[in-house]
Structures are given as C-alpha cells and as structure tokens.
Amino acid sequence: MQIEPFKLERYFAKYEFKVKYLLSPSDCEPIKMAELLKMASxxxxxxxxxxxxxxxxxxxxxxxxxxxxxxxxxxxxxxxxxxxxxxxxxxxxxxxxxxxxxxxxxxxxxxxxxxxxxxxxxxxxxxxxxxxxxxxxxxxxxxxxxxxxxxxxxxxxxxxxxxxxxxxxxxxxxxxxxxxxxxxxxxxxxxxxxxxxxxxxxxxxxxxxxxxxxxxxxxxxxxxxxxxxxxxxxxxxxxxxxxxxxxxxxxxxxxxxxxxxxxxxxxxxxxxxxxxxxxxxxxKKELIRRNLEIISKNISIAEQFFQNNNDLFSWVRPKAGSVAFPKLLGDFQVEKFCKKILEDKEIMIVYGELFGFFGNHFRIGLGRENFGEIIDILDSYLKNNF
Ligand SMILES: Cc1ncc(COP(=O)(O)O)c(C=O)c1O
CATH class of the missing domain: 3.40.640.10 (Type I PLP-dependent aspartate aminotransferase-like (Major domain))
Known part of the structure; x- marks a missing residue:
C-alpha cells in the first residue's frame, strides 16, 4: 500500500523530544506509573x-x-x-x-x-x-x-x-x-x-x-x-x-x-x-475528573491570553476534549508564525495545514500542567516581537 506521510505525526517526530515546550499536545498530563499503581485495587x-x-x-x-x-x-x-x-x-x-x-x-x-x-x-x-x-x-x-x-x-x-x-x-x-x-x-x-x-x-x-x-x-x-x-x-x-x-x-x-x-x-x-x-x-471517574480539572484551569488561562491578544488571535472556546483551534489574524502566515516561535523560544505549536486545513489556524493543547508557564513565555515574546 502506498500511503502519504502522516504530516502531524512527522512534525511531532521531528520536534517533540527535542524542544523545551509543547503548546499543542492533544493528550492530558500523562499519569505517572507510581500514581497509577497507588490507585490500583x-x-x-x-x-x-x-x-x-x-x-x-x-x-x-x-x-x-x-x-x-x-x-x-x-x-x-x-x-x-x-x-x-x-x-x-x-x-x-x-x-x-x-x-x-x-x-x-x-x-x-x-x-x-x-x-x-x-x-x-x-x-x-x-x-x-x-x-x-x-x-x-x-x-x-x-x-x-x-x-x-x-x-x-x-x-x-x-x-x-x-x-x-x-x-x-x-x-x-x-x-x-x-x-x-x-x-x-x-x-x-x-x-x-x-x-x-x-x-x-x-x-x-x-x-x-x-x-x-x-x-x-x-x-x-x-x-x-x-x-x-x-x-x-x-x-x-x-x-x-x-x-x-x-x-x-x-x-x-x-x-x-x-x-x-x-x-x-x-x-x-x-x-x-x-x-x-x-x-x-x-x-475512570477519578482520572476523568483530574483531567477535566486541568483542562478547565487551562481554559481560563487561554481565555485571558486571547483576550489580552485579541488584535493577534481569535478563539472559539472549546466545548469538549483537550484541544482548541485558534486563528492567527492578519497577514502573517500561521506556519511561519509557528516555526518562528519554535526557533526563537523552543515552543512547538502545530499549524492547521497539518490537519489539511488552510485557514491560518493552529492547535493548542489544554491538557498539560505546564500550559500556563508556556503561555506566559509566549505572551512576553509576542509583546516584544509582534
Ligand atoms: C482524533 C484522534 N484519533 C486517534 C488518535 C490516535 O491515538 P494514538 O496516538 O493513541 O494512537 C489521535 C491521536 O492524537 C487522535 O487525536
């Protein structure tokens, strides 16, 4: 079977384990082995x-x-x-x-x-x-x-x-x-x-x-x-x-x-x-509750961030799941934007084209504990560079 490369997975493969920060992962903060064994029957x-x-x-x-x-x-x-x-x-x-x-x-x-x-x-x-x-x-x-x-x-x-x-x-x-x-x-x-x-x-x-x-x-x-x-x-x-x-x-x-x-x-x-x-x-109940708590905290952080930067981005608050798909406004192309941030700040962000979407959008992951830390770094970077 001849199959096209999986663009998103190839992009992750290239950077996920090399950069300092991931702003776009789709999973929730992975559970540690010790935590899981502790809750086991x-x-x-x-x-x-x-x-x-x-x-x-x-x-x-x-x-x-x-x-x-x-x-x-x-x-x-x-x-x-x-x-x-x-x-x-x-x-x-x-x-x-x-x-x-x-x-x-x-x-x-x-x-x-x-x-x-x-x-x-x-x-x-x-x-x-x-x-x-x-x-x-x-x-x-x-x-x-x-x-x-x-x-x-x-x-x-x-x-x-x-x-x-x-x-x-x-x-x-x-x-x-x-x-x-x-x-x-x-x-x-x-x-x-x-x-x-x-x-x-x-x-x-x-x-x-x-x-x-x-x-x-x-x-x-x-x-x-x-x-x-x-x-x-x-x-x-x-x-x-x-x-x-x-x-x-x-x-x-x-x-x-x-x-x-x-x-x-x-x-x-x-x-x-x-x-x-x-x-x-x-x-399951405890794990889902824990993940929803992390996401809920991160949505509040994201909301504040997008409000502060509403000249640069528009954002639709997600209804479910651990990701959202904001849009970069203006003429700056989103792929270039993500690659510039990757180069300057070692923050990996995935852009819409990796999902076959060409509307200047990028994905953010709301499930990780360090979301707020990365948003702070991005916020100061944007103030000085955009
Ligand atoms: C919508 C969707 N389906 C399937 C998968 C595949 O899951 P896994 O990477 O655990 O194989 C993913 C992973 O990102 C996904 O987002």
Whole structure:
C-alpha cells in the first residue's frame, strides 16, 4: 500500500523530544506509573505482580474487555477488539473499505481518519466544520473573540451521499477544534446513515471530556447497528504510553474480520499495558475528573491570553476534549508564525495545514500542567516581537 506521510505525526517526530515546550499536545498530563499503581485495587496489583510476559489473547485481555464494556450500554465484552488506537483505525479502514468506495469524512481531521481510505483507492468528500458567527450578531466570522462558533452542516451530509457511499467518518469531541455535536445533530447523522445502510466510523478518543453534562453524547456503537466506535486510553484517561485502545461494534461479523487482520499488525497487545489499563479503567471517574480539572484551569488561562491578544488571535472556546483551534489574524502566515516561535523560544505549536486545513489556524493543547508557564513565555515574546 502506498500511503502519504502522516504530516502531524512527522512534525511531532521531528520536534517533540527535542524542544523545551509543547503548546499543542492533544493528550492530558500523562499519569505517572507510581500514581497509577497507588490507585490500583488489591486484585489488579496481584495481576501485575504475577504477570507473565507472554503473548496475550488477540482480542484483548478478558478483564480489560470487561472494564471497557462497562463504558458502554449495549456493547458486551465480545463486541470489542483491543488494539493501539492508531492500529485500530488501520484495521477498521482496511477491513471495511475497498477501492472505489466513497466516504464522507469530517474535516479538519486527524490524518489517518481519511488517508488510509485514500490509499486504498476510495474517494473522499470532506465534510468541513465551519466557523460561523453566533446568531445574535452578524460579524465577520473569526475576527472577534467569542462571537463565532464551529458548526456542521447536516444538509451537506444528505446532499453528498451517493450509491457508492460506504462510510461516514466523524470525530466528536473533535480534534483539533474542541467542537462537539448537539444531540439533534448526532441523531440526524445516525438517521441518515441508517436510511442508506452506511457505516459510521466514530472516533471517540476524547469522549468523557465534555465540559457540560448536557454536551455528553451516546457512543455511536451503542445506538447504531452499523456504528463503529474508536476509543482508548491515550486522551481522556491520560495514558498514551500504554498504546491501548479499542474498536466497539454491535456487528459481531466485523470482530472476526478485525482479528484476522490483526494477525498481520501486532497479533496481540502488550501484556503489561493491558493490566495497567485495567487499573486505570477501574479508577475512570477519578482520572476523568483530574483531567477535566486541568483542562478547565487551562481554559481560563487561554481565555485571558486571547483576550489580552485579541488584535493577534481569535478563539472559539472549546466545548469538549483537550484541544482548541485558534486563528492567527492578519497577514502573517500561521506556519511561519509557528516555526518562528519554535526557533526563537523552543515552543512547538502545530499549524492547521497539518490537519489539511488552510485557514491560518493552529492547535493548542489544554491538557498539560505546564500550559500556563508556556503561555506566559509566549505572551512576553509576542509583546516584544509582534
Ligand atoms: C482524533 C484522534 N484519533 C486517534 C488518535 C490516535 O491515538 P494514538 O496516538 O493513541 O494512537 C489521535 C491521536 O492524537 C487522535 O487525536
């Protein structure tokens, strides 16, 4: 398979472990091993101590699948495949799609959500999130703080379905905007997919990080028989280093196909990671609360920063997840802006083009403890240089 380089991941690979500061990571402050072991139950500590570093069950440890199934209403232990999140996308796209299929995929997006399909010879219609002025004013979108919001056009979805459309790809809470759907939009997408018998691949890596209970949505896999949900430990549970994620679906035929494909990727998961994931999921409420607290503190810092610098940036307050996608105003090109800051201050910021988006936006990560420190450095730098 010929596949384009993954721009965002290549950019991270180049700088993430070399620069002093990261302003754009999408994960929450990673949990330390000692913290996780401290919260572990007696039984899971026993599993840890007695763990044999052997091959593991290809579908995923049965106790881990039990804990993951507890995150859903209509998904049982057997309706899950445990795999690294990025691997899970690769497995699902490879087993569900064939050349000539058509997809409608949310945009901007994490590149693998559309690139694997492209490499397989599918055609893709980008379903773009748009920056719209809020209804109580008619100001130019993106030029004033707080007056615009991200939105999605459901009619666009209806109008772009054709005979070959096999899959709709969505990702809410959304990376990179921090937007999420209303319940009526969510239901409308499911209705449309059901009417045409189309799969929905729903990337739910940031699920449970909704800031308001009213923004919580069901998992697509719980409510739609042709829904496939991707989730994992990397974002909402602050454990990206485990490399543990999963696919959930009510369509049991798919699980068999995924298992056959996984024999050509990793065969099975890392045994220590599976036990650590069990420990974390048994403490899910505490972990999610901790992550939401960090994000909430950082949103207040970001809000103040964007207010102080409203001649340079516009920003839409995110609704969910650990990222936001502000816009650099004026003529200065955002890629140049990010690279200048990288060079002058060793702060790595990822720009919109890395998500296939050309509107002078950049991503900020709101999940890390040192967000405020980096914002202070950036603020003084901007005062003297922009
Ligand atoms: C929307 C989305 N999906 C999937 C992934 C892949 O997760 P992982 O890097 O843990 O494999 C990411 C990671 O950034 C992501 O943001």
């Amino acid at each position: 007696f039984e899971s500590l026993k599993l840890w101590e007695n763990l044999k570093l052997s091959y593991t069950e290809s579908q995923g440890h049965s106790l881990l699948r039990r804990e993951v199934a507890n995150l859903y209403k209509n998904i049982s232990d057997d309706d899950l495949l445990i795999a690294a999140p990025e691997e899970a996308i690769f497995i699902a796209m490879n087993t569900l799609l064939k050349p000539d299929d058509h997809l409608i995929a949310i945009s901007p997006a994490y590149q693998s959500l559309y690139q694997i399909a492209h490499a397989k010879g599918c055609s893709i219609t980008n379903w773009e999130l748009q920056l719209k002025p809020n209804s109580n004013n008619n100001l130019d979108p993106g030029t004033l703080n707080g007056t615009s919001s991200w939105s999605i056009d459901i009619d666009f979805l209806k109008q772009n379905i054709n005979d070959k459309t096999r899959m709709i790809v969505i990702n809410f809470p959304h990376n990179p905007t921090g937007h999420t759907l209303s319940r009526s939009e969510f239901d409308a997408i499911i209705d449309i997919a059901r009417r045409y018998g189309i799969y929905i691949f729903s990337d739910e890596m940031y699920r449970f990080l909704e800031f308001s209970p009213s923004d919580k949505l069901p998992s697509v896999s719980d409510v739609y028989e042709k829904g496939i949900s991707l989730s994992g430990m990397s974002k909402s549970f602050a454990l990206p280093g485990l490399r543990i994620g999963w696919l959930a679906t009510q369509d049991t035929n798919l699980i068999q196909k995924w298992l056959e494909f996984k024999d050509y990727t990793t065969i099975c998961n890392s045994s220590p990671s599976e036990i650590l994931a069990i420990m974390a999921l048994q403490n």
